[in-house]
Amino acid sequence: MEPTGERTVPxxxxxxxxxxxxxxxYRWICSEFTTDLAAARVLDAGxxxxxxAELLAESGPSAVIGLEYDDQACxxxxxxxxxxxxxxxxxxxxxxxxxxxxMVITLQVIEHLxxxxxxxxxxxxxxxxxxxLVASTPNRHTFSPGLGRGERPINPFHVEEFDxxxxxxxxxxxxxxxxxxxxxxxxxxITEWESRHGSIMAAQVTAALAxxxxxxxxxxxxSITAADFTIAPDAGPAQDLIVVGRAPEPLSA
Numbered sequence: 001m002e003p004t005g006e007r008t009v010p011x012x013x014x015x016x017x018x019x020x021x022x023x024x025x026y027r028w029i030c031s032e033f034t035t036d037l038a039a040a041r042v043l044d045a046g047x048x049x050x051x052x053a054e055l056l057a058e059s060g061p062s063a064v065i066g067l068e069y070d071d072q073a074c075x076x077x078x079x080x081x082x083x084x085x086x087x088x089x090x091x092x093x094x095x096x097x098x099x100x101x102x103m104v105i106t107l108q109v110i111e112h113l114x115x116x117x118x119x120x121x122x123x124x125x126x127x128x129x130x131x132x133l134v135a136s137t138p139n140r141h142t143f144s145p146g147l148g149r150g151e152r153p154i155n156p157f158h159v160e161e162f163d164x165x166x167x168x169x170x171x172x173x174x175x176x177x178x179x180x181x182x183x184x185x186x187x188x189x190i191t192e193w194e195s196r197h198g199s200i201m202a203a204q205v206t207a208a209l210a211x212x213x214x215x216x217x218x219x220x221x222x223s224i225t226a227a228d229f230t231i232a233p234d235a236g237p238a239q240d241l242i243v244v245g246r247a248p249e250p251l252s253a
Contacts, residue, residue, distance in 0.1 A: 008108070009049045013222035014213060017204065021240055024226035025107055025136050025184060026052040028242075030059045033103070036132050037061050040102035043126070045091055046109035050077030050084060056105065057083040067091060091119055096126040103127070107136040108240075110167075111158045120174040124247055131247045133176060137162055139183065139241045143201070164235040167243050176245030183238020187228045193220055 008019045030037065037059045044053040047066030050073070057064040066086040068074050077086040089095050092115060104123050113119050123133060138144075140161035144153055153161050162170075164181045171179045186194070194200055197217075204221065207213040235241050 010051050013218050014204075014208075017200065017221050017224050020224045020226050020228060021184060022052065022107055022136075023055075024229040024231070025240065025242060026055045026105075027226050028231050029105060029134055030055055033132065033134070034059065036103055041065075041100065042103045042105065043067065043096065043101050044084075045094070045104060045106040045123070046112070047077065047084070047086065048073055050081040050086060052105070052107060053077070053084040053086070054081040057081075061103075067094070094122050094126055098125055099128045099131075101127045101131060103132045103134075105134050107134075108138070110135055110137050111153075111161050114159055116160075116170060117174055120171060120176070124175050127247045129247055129249045133171070133245045133247075134242065135167075136184070136240050136242045137167065139163065139235070139238050142237065142239055162241065164238075164241050167241050171243055171245045175248065177248045178244075178246040180233075180244050181235040182231055182233050182242040182244070183235035184240040184242060185230050185232060185234075185238050187230050189228050190224065 008015060008022050010019050037056065038061070040061045042056055042061045042064045044056060044064060044066045047053045047068045050066060053064050053066040064084050066077060066084050067089045068077065068086060069088065069090055071088060074086050074088045077084060087095065091109070091113065104127055106123070110116055110119070127133065138161055140147055140163050144161055147153060147161060149163070149166065150160065164183070168179055168181050190200060197203060203217055207217055231242065
């Protein structure tokens with residue numbers, strides 16, 4: 001499917017840096033939560049092109065459901081990734097039964113939503129007690145330097161961008177327990193490239209706005225993979241914020 005700027009898709013040289021950021025988090029989930037994924041009922045909320053849901057499906061869940069609003073993306077995912085069941089749905093109204101899921105993944109989605117508290121509350125309704133939520137979102141401090149809390153982002157597809165404290169507090173306020181923050185960071189190869197050329201984000205924005213991509217930038221961008229990122233508890237300077245929460249367990253008598 002063709003890129004629109006709203007959804008990241010694999011296999012496009014100029015998109016590879018952003019695709020790899022998404023891919024790295026999906027792969028981290030598959031390795032970090034192997035036990036949680038085993039025989040689990042998993043929802044990928046905002047599954048986009050479908051590559052991430054397919055990765056999750058390879059990790060042993062009993063079922064992976066992708067929810068996506070865009071009709072073209074749904075049809076593409078259904079044709080390309082047969083292990084994933086894709087449903088066209090608006091995330092403002094989740095078509096999911098109460099406590100029917102073991103795990104919810106929602107990557108690079110929350111910055112697109114008008115009613116984020118309602119979405120997080122609805123996810124909590126859909127997950128069983130003790131069930132898991134993993135979400136990621138661009139870190140406002142590094143994605144849009146200088147943008148203040150609540151200010152409208154320049155990115156036309158984003159409603160709001162967040163810092164780590166905001167994301168943590170949003171989950172806690174909507175009833176999620178054991179909330180912890182992590183961050184996705186540039187690894188050695190990207191850091192070394194930036195030491196010579198400056199911010200790779202800035203270089204790509206400049207190239208995109210001018211529609212003039214230097215050959216060396218395209219070559220490097222196209223070579224980036226999930227292995228060029230690391231995930232660590234230090235969320236403050238991260239490129240993307242990652243938050244993990246658990247649905248509360250019933251109080252024992």
